[in-house]
Amino acid sequence: MKIYDVEAFPNPVRVRIALAEKGATDKVDFVPVDLMGGEHRSETSRAKNPDAAVPYMELEDGTCISQCTAITEYIDGAFDGPSLCGENPKERAVVHMMNRRAEAGLLDAVGAYFHHATPGLGPDLETYQNREWGEKQRENATAMMGYLDNVLADNDYLAGTQFSMADITAFAGLAFADFAKVEIPSDLTNLIAWRERVSARPSIAA
Incomplete structure (x- = not known):
């Protein structure tokens, strides 16, 4: 199995x-x-991954899989250990729901701000920019941080009592926010405390 990626970029980190x-x-x-x-x-x-993005995975039979959620689903089923995607239909549904919220509302929103409202990766790669859209997505990212803080007021993790794919996505989103200089509001104490706990996990601390 091969993973094509750029080390330390947000989605490869996931x-x-x-x-x-x-x-x-x-x-x-x-x-x-x-x-x-x-x-x-x-x-x-592009022949392997028409999305023209990283990461993507190539299996031994030549099958190529892109999109972090799909790759994580494969990893979760292919290897032993606690499930990252849920053990039953209800858990899987909640994990996917929270993962999508963290992805669209935080990680992707920060990405849109970075690529549209800042120099991003430079003019050779940022071939189209819409600053107004980027600034709006920064607002959306901050709003999602507030929503996640509320969720964590009553839950240890974003999808309940177990660490999951949704937590990985949110953690990567906050790391990207640091890089893009989108700060977590200081009054979001639940989110800040969750981040500190998650940061200590061996999978992340390493």
């Missing part, structure tokens, strides 16, 4: 944390992608 949670990091080969050089947009790369 997959690497999932692998670490399942104790499977040493069971895959990581293939670095020269994103700054545009390799992800090359014809060769």
